[in-house]
Amino acid sequence: MNKNRKLLSGPYLVWSIAFIIIPLAMIFYYGFTDETGAFTFANIAQMGTMENLKALGLALLLSLVSTIVCLILAYPLAMILSNLNVNQTSFVVLIFILPMWMNFLLRTLAWQNLLEKNGVINGILNFLHLPELQIINTPYAIVLGMVYNFLPFMVLPLYNVLIKIDKDIINAARDLGATEKQTFLKVIFPLSLPGVISGITMVFVPALTTFVISDLLGGSKILLIGNVIEQKFKQGSNWNVGSGLSLVMMIFILLSMAVTTKYDKDGNGGAF
Amino acid sequence: MLNTQNILIDFKNISKTYGNNLVLDELNLSIKENEFLTLLGPSGCGKTTTLRILGGFEKPDQGQVIFDGKDITSLPPNKRNLNTVFQKYALFTHMTIAENIAFGLKISGKSKTYIDDKIKYALKLVNLDGFEDRQADSLSGGQQQRIAIARAIVNEPKVLLLDEPLGALDLKLRQDMSYELIRLKNELGITFIYVTHDQEEALTMSDTIVVMNQGYIQQMGTPEDIYNEPQNAFVADFIGESNILPAIMIEDKLVEILGARFACVDIGFGKNKPVDVVIRPEDIDLVKPEEGTIQGRVTHLIFKGVHYEMEVMANGYEWLVHSTDMVEVGQEVGIHVDPYDIQIMNKPESEDEEAVGINE
Numbered sequence: 001m002n003k004n005r006k007l008l009s010g011p012y013l014v015w016s017i018a019f020i021i022i023p024l025a026m027i028f029y030y031g032f033t034d035e036t037g038a039f040t041f042a043n044i045a046q047m048g049t050m051e052n053l054k055a056l057g058l059a060l061l062l063s064l065v066s067t068i069v070c071l072i073l074a075y076p077l078a079m080i081l082s083n084l085n086v087n088q089t090s091f092v093v094l095i096f097i098l099p100m101w102m103n104f105l106l107r108t109l110a111w112q113n114l115l116e117k118n119g120v121i122n123g124i125l126n127f128l129h130l131p132e133l134q135i136i137n138t139p140y141a142i143v144l145g146m147v148y149n150f151l152p153f154m155v156l157p158l159y160n161v162l163i164k165i166d167k168d169i170i171n172a173a174r175d176l177g178a179t180e181k182q183t184f185l186k187v188i189f190p191l192s193l194p195g196v197i198s199g200i201t202m203v204f205v206p207a208l209t210t211f212v213i214s215d216l217l218g219g220s221k222i223l224l225i226g227n228v229i230e231q232k233f234k235q236g237s238n239w240n241v242g243s244g245l246s247l248v249m250m251i252f253i254l255l256s257m258a259v260t261t262k263y264d265k266d267g268n269g270g271a272f
Numbered sequence: 273m274l275n276t277q278n279i280l281i282d283f284k285n286i287s288k289t290y291g292n293n294l295v296l297d298e299l300n301l302s303i304k305e306n307e308f309l310t311l312l313g314p315s316g317c318g319k320t321t322t323l324r325i326l327g328g329f330e331k332p333d334q335g336q337v338i339f340d341g342k343d344i345t346s347l348p349p350n351k352r353n354l355n356t357v358f359q360k361y362a363l364f365t366h367m368t369i370a371e372n373i374a375f376g377l378k379i380s381g382k383s384k385t386y387i388d389d390k391i392k393y394a395l396k397l398v399n400l401d402g403f404e405d406r407q408a409d410s411l412s413g414g415q416q417q418r419i420a421i422a423r424a425i426v427n428e429p430k431v432l433l434l435d436e437p438l439g440a441l442d443l444k445l446r447q448d449m450s451y452e453l454i455r456l457k458n459e460l461g462i463t464f465i466y467v468t469h470d471q472e473e474a475l476t477m478s479d480t481i482v483v484m485n486q487g488y489i490q491q492m493g494t495p496e497d498i499y500n501e502p503q504n505a506f507v508a509d510f511i512g513e514s515n516i517l518p519a520i521m522i523e524d525k526l527v528e529i530l531g532a533r534f535a536c537v538d539i540g541f542g543k544n545k546p547v548d549v550v551i552r553p554e555d556i557d558l559v560k561p562e563e564g565t566i567q568g569r570v571t572h573l574i575f576k577g578v579h580y581e582m583e584v585m586a587n588g589y590e591w592l593v594h595s596t597d598m599v600e601v602g603q604e605v606g607i608h609v610d611p612y613d614i615q616i617m618n619k620p621e622s623e624d625e626e627a628v629g630i631n632e
């Protein structure tokens with residue numbers, strides 16, 4: 001019995017060793033050594049350079065803005081979805097998920113085409129004699145790309161908590177005299193906090209480390225920390241510095257996850 | 273008790289459909305101030321819908337709800353002077369018990385000392401003193417139920433609506449809680465509107481019972497009326513166990529059941545008129561064969577604690593009999609029923625009534 005169970009978990013063990021443990025170990029190894037293989041903190045310290053700090057700061061700012069925009073857009077959407085009846089829901093969710101089946105790169109490239117100086121959107125605006133939209137290669141385009149790509153990761157956890165709130169709990173709040181606004185603030189929102197938290201994590205973390213979106217929509221001038229790390233690995237072929245910076249990012253990610261899970265626990269009890 | 277005759281709530285021609293499911297059909301119902309009124313009926317008959325229309329969570333397609341002389345049909349729930357205890361308690365799981373109970377009071381802007389006093393009072397009333405700081409989901413079903421009641425009554429509503437509040441509790445707790453609800457009702461002196469599908473609950477607790485089926489009110493009356501004088505076969509069948517038989521009213525005070533003539537006390541049904549009769553199992557006396565109106569043989573015998581339950585095959589029908597005296601299976605017996613224990617009912621006339629037959 002016990003033996004069988006161990007056997008069953010075998011493939012999973014192999015998988016996680018091959019694709020999680022070994023890469024992580026390699027990043028740790030490269031991160032703490034120099035080209036000759038000698039132990040060093042220099043790679044980690046690279047994060048302290050002005051350039052890298054700027055890239056990190058910008059990445060933090062843009063992913064924070066994107067997360068907030070996602071939350072503001074996703075919450076009403078998830079509320080509407082959770083109030084639809086079952087047939088309508090599957091249809092709307094399908095429409096919503098459909099673009100997610102398209103490759104992430106393709107979607108971002110599509111936005112590049114749409115936003116370009118002589119792209120689709122400006123073509124239409126010109127045709128209508130309206131002023132051109134010039135956001136390609138600006139932080140705005142990056143935020144747009146992040147919001148577009150990561151919005152579903154905010155909607156789905158929100159939808160999942162909202163759909164589970166018993167309608168009679170909402171009715172009870174109304175019954176006890178709460179207006180619709182009070183019901184939202186005192187009951188619906190606090191009860192949805194776990195979804196808000198996981199939505200924030202699921203948008204913020206990938207947005208913080210992306211390099212594809214900033215590459216395609218931000219041009220070559222705007223560097224986020226993801227781009228810096230990518231360049232170290234690819235152009236500079238400097239795996240040591242790249243790994244060192246990645247380790248620092250990992251701390252940021254763990255930190256943001258720790259903060260959110262802590263809030264999540266509090267949210268169950270003392271939000272009010 | 274002076275104004276017990278005042279009508280507090282009036283449902284006027286209320287209809288409600290979901291899709292093409294007609295749930296309530298021109299319902300008319302008057303509820304008096306300070307009464308304990310129970311909506312009783314099988315699952316799906318429209319009890320909850322009636323309650324939700326009164327609470328303001330559903331709009332009727334047609335008709336009016338009058339509360340205290342005012343039309344409240346389109347008033348939102350937060351503007352109605354009544355509170356609901358929901359079927360599955362619906363406590364706020366992200367709050368403590370004290371915060372749950374304080375919810376309505378905070379919204380209406382009561383002072384902190386007033387709220388604290390009220391919480392204490394309400395917890396005492398439902399026998400849960402000291403539970404202020406517990407989390408809602410750490411309580412048992414029965415305790416959550418009491419908190420739901422406490423949360424509702426601190427707002428001093430004129431009417432408390434309770435939707436199958438004992439449904440999820442086990443038998444012992446259910447009995448205890450039903451006594452507590454009666455005590456609460458008397459202590460608060462407000463109107464209770466209670467929904468249940470359990471006829472025993474309805475009979476023990478109510479001042480007035482409204483028996484519903486398929487969106488129609490079948491009968492309304494005191495528990496005694498409903499039990500002793502069911503107006504149709506559905507009510508008779510739903511309230512307690514009974515023998516329901518087709519019969520012919522030969523003349524006033526004489527009815528022919530399964531070919532045998534029984535004396536009864538009902539008059540005014542006409543001559544040779546087909547009717548239904550109800551005879552409660554405890555009203556049948558098993559006597560010596562030659563003393564009975566009809567004769568039969570005992571086919572089943574079960575000991576039920578307080579009484580024996582027997583089935584007697586006579587004139588092609590299995591009569592259900594409850595008695596404290598045992599008669600062995602296979603024995604020949606006579607069946608005797610006192611005239612006032614035979615309840616005569618009109619056969620259903622319209623198709624609507626037909627539809628509510630005894631298929632429960």
Ligand SMILES: Nc1ncnc2c1ncn2[C@@H]1O[C@H](COP(=O)(O)OP(=O)(O)O)[C@@H](O)[C@H]1O
Nearest residue numbers: 290293295313314315316317318319320321322
């Ligand atoms: N929100 C709803 N949507 C569709 N049908 C409903 C809804 N609520 C109730 N019904 C239907 O209305 C009928 C009566 O329901 P309800 O009032 O809950 O009955 P009861 O409380 O007597 O069991 C049932 O057939 C039920 O399926």
Ligand SMILES: [Mg+2]
Nearest residue numbers: 316319320436
């Ligand atoms: Mg119900």
